[in-house]
Amino acid sequence: MKIIEVENLKKNYNGFTAVDGVNFYINQGEIFGFLGPNGAGKTTTINMLTGIAKITEGSVKLLGEDYTGNAKKAQAIMGIVPDESNLYEELSGWENLAFCGALYGMEKKLREERATQLLEEFGLEDASSKSFKAYSKGMKRKLAIAAGIIHQPEILFLDEPTTGIDVGFARQIRNLIIDLHSKGTTIFLTTHYIEEAERLCERLAFIVQGKIVREGTVEEMMRETQEENIVNFTLGGDFARIEEEFRSHFPEFNLKMVKNNDVSIHSPSAFTLFPFVQFFEERSIPVFEAKIVRPSLEEVFVKVTGIELRKMQSEQTQRRKIGQKGEGSRS
Amino acid sequence: MKTWIAFYNILMKDMRSYYLKPPNISWGLIFPIAWTLMFFLRSPVAVEVRDLLPGVMALSILFGTTSMLAVTITFERKSRSFERLLLAPISLNLLMLAKTSGAIMFGVVNAFIPVIFAGFLTSLSGINWLMVLGSVILIAITSTFLGLFVAVSVSQIFEAQTFSNFFRFPMLFLCGLFIPLSDLPGFLRPISYALPLTYGADILKSSINQNGIISIPLSFFALIVFSVFLFAYSIYNVNRKWIV
Numbered sequence: 316m317k318i319i320e321v322e323n324l325k326k327n328y329n330g331f332t333a334v335d336g337v338n339f340y341i342n343q344g345e346i347f348g349f350l351g352p353n354g355a356g357k358t359t360t361i362n363m364l365t366g367i368a369k370i371t372e373g374s375v376k377l378l379g380e381d382y383t384g385n386a387k388k389a390q391a392i393m394g395i396v397p398d399e400s401n402l403y404e405e406l407s408g409w410e411n412l413a414f415c416g417a418l419y420g421m422e423k424k425l426r427e428e429r430a431t432q433l434l435e436e437f438g439l440e441d442a443s444s445k446s447f448k449a450y451s452k453g454m455k456r457k458l459a460i461a462a463g464i465i466h467q468p469e470i471l472f473l474d475e476p477t478t479g480i481d482v483g484f485a486r487q488i489r490n491l492i493i494d495l496h497s498k499g500t501t502i503f504l505t506t507h508y509i510e511e512a513e514r515l516c517e518r519l520a521f522i523v524q525g526k527i528v529r530e531g532t533v534e535e536m537m538r539e540t541q542e543e544n545i546v547n548f549t550l551g552g553d554f555a556r557i558e559e560e561f562r563s564h565f566p567e568f569n570l571k572m573v574k575n576n577d578v579s580i581h582s583p584s585a586f587t588l589f590p591f592v593q594f595f596e597e598r599s600i601p602v603f604e605a606k607i608v609r610p611s612l613e614e615v616f617v618k619v620t621g622i623e624l625r626k627m628q629s630e631q632t633q634r635r636k637i638g639q640k641g642e643g644s645r646s
Numbered sequence: 647m648k649t650w651i652a653f654y655n656i657l658m659k660d661m662r663s664y665y666l667k668p669p670n671i672s673w674g675l676i677f678p679i680a681w682t683l684m685f686f687l688r689s690p691v692a693v694e695v696r697d698l699l700p701g702v703m704a705l706s707i708l709f710g711t712t713s714m715l716a717v718t719i720t721f722e723r724k725s726r727s728f729e730r731l732l733l734a735p736i737s738l739n740l741l742m743l744a745k746t747s748g749a750i751m752f753g754v755v756n757a758f759i760p761v762i763f764a765g766f767l768t769s770l771s772g773i774n775w776l777m778v779l780g781s782v783i784l785i786a787i788t789s790t791f792l793g794l795f796v797a798v799s800v801s802q803i804f805e806a807q808t809f810s811n812f813f814r815f816p817m818l819f820l821c822g823l824f825i826p827l828s829d830l831p832g833f834l835r836p837i838s839y840a841l842p843l844t845y846g847a848d849i850l851k852s853s854i855n856q857n858g859i860i861s862i863p864l865s866f867f868a869l870i871v872f873s874v875f876l877f878a879y880s881i882y883n884v885n886r887k888w889i890v
Contacts (some may be wrong), residue, residue, distance in 0.1 A: 328890070367732050367889055390735035401726040405663050418734035419653035462730075556808040 318343045318470055318501050324373035326359050333359040336523035341503055344493035346496050348516030349505040350624060356525040357505035361472050365395050371540065389420060398475040400455045404442040405446040407456050410438055411447055412465050419466035426465065433596060453484025460491060470501040478512060487516060513612040521619055529619045533612060540615040543581050545608035546588060550576040551601035564594060579608065648657040652736045656744035664718050676879045677701050677709060678760035695768040701823035708789045708814060715746060715793030716806035731786035732889065737794035740883060746790045753786030777853035784869040785846035791876035798883040817843045826831060827859065832868065842872035
């Protein structure tokens with residue numbers, strides 16, 4: 316069942332088109348990812364879906380009911396975790412959660428119990444009475460996710476949940492997302508980290524310059540992009556002595572040497588591994604590993620969009636470091 | 647959904663976070679004392695505390711409410727916590743009423759601090775307290791909504807203060823509290839009648855010292871119109887500028 320359906324969604328800011336007629340849907344219970352570089356229109360799309368940005372054109376349906384221009388109708392079953400914290404610095408972690416529960420009309424006893432329970436689940440119980448401003452960046456992000464789900468929403472919007480936090484916290488947050496998904500929460504995740512999208516999302520859309528350039532499951536995308544079938548063999552003997560024989564035995568296959576005893580076999584059509592294993596075994600060359608090589612999501616993204624996302628990420632990190640240095644030297 | 651839970655909790659959070667903080671409580675005490683002392687010191691003749699009371703009450707409300715609301719909302723906008731409220735499933739009208747209710751209550755409480763002081767210094771008999779309460783509430787509402795209007799018009803906290811003063815200081819001198827409207831130059835009088843505080847202050851003068859010059863029903867009506875207009879215009883601006 317589709318929980319969200321978006322048709323021809325557009326957003327213009329003073330003549331600039333931030334989102335340009337996107338169409339997508341999110342199935343109930345899945346993790347749907349929006350992958351794209353900074354400024355691609357990911358946050359603007361979330362803002363339109365959650366009601367803090369006006370929709371220029373297009374329609375949005377929630378559980379089959381149109382709520383275009385009337386997001387208040389839908390906000391009760393949405394949880395939203397923005398890219399930057401929007402909790403109250405002066406309140407403690409527990410108070411922030413209880414207050415967020417109250418915004419969704421939760422009774423006092425219920426929201427207080429849930430706040431305590433979430434702080435435990437998210438490993439923040441020791442910091443529950445600390446004021447939010449004393450939290451580290453990673454703790455703030457975890458609390459923001461807890462605040463987003465305090466009212467047990469049907470769908471959770473996560474905007475760049477791991478951007479700018481250290482590896483340990485990013486890992487914890489990814490595990491929390493997997494855990495939420497296993498409990499049945501539908502998740503709409505935006506990210507510019509390819510590994511994150513590949514690891515977490517069941518379906519994905521690539522968004523570039525406000526347009527969706529490809530949408531589908533991770534598997535589908537990889538399959539579509541794969542031009543040939545590749546298998547890597549790690550062998551336990553000297554392949555060079557049988558190379559000529561191998562080529563004449565399997566003339567329809569393309570052979571590439573990867574390393575000393577690693578070879579990769581390429582074919583435009585699917586093939587079985589047994590004849591190869593048998594060939595090697597008969598010639599006393601043990602096969603230690605046979606691995607099907609698929610294109611990575613990064614390769615798919617580069618192929619579809621022509622954008623080197625990783626290069627952009629490292630440039631952004633570099634710019635951020637230079638910016639921090641500049642701020643440091645100014646202070 | 648029980649929207650009153652959201653309303654009540656926004657109000658209570660603002661009370662705890664802003665209005666019941668020691669600096670604000672001391673503001674409520676220091677402001678009326680400072681104003682009263684100023685009049686005693688600058689006046690060459692004896693000043694009757696009761697004559698000063700409407701002015702000090704009205705200004706306590708005006709400065710208290712506009713300062714607090716314009717600054718707190720601008721601060722919450724800057725820290726993005728206001729966005730959290732916009733994402734909650736409560737109507738914008740109710741949300742803004744919840745945000746302004748704390749400032750209105752702060753204004754009402756501020757107004758009665760000078761009354762408590764005055765009670766020790768002079769007789770407060772013969773005052774129409776019901777009318778005082780009505781006018782204090784309406785002055786607090788219009789001043790708060792003026793603060794809201796300022797908050798929606800600026801993006802920085804320092805701008806909120808500067809822009810508030812753009813309205814407050816002309817009101818101070820043109821509302822008839824310290825310079826009677828009849829003594830103002832003719833070209834300034836229309837401006838005086840376009841200021842909500844003129845009507846609020848006049849009701850206070852009528853109910854405390856029986857020396858107001860504008861019809862009381864007309865003053866109440868004018869304050870209600872100002873309140874509705876400022877609130878509606880602020881909501882329109884929130885919709886236009888903050889939900890882009």
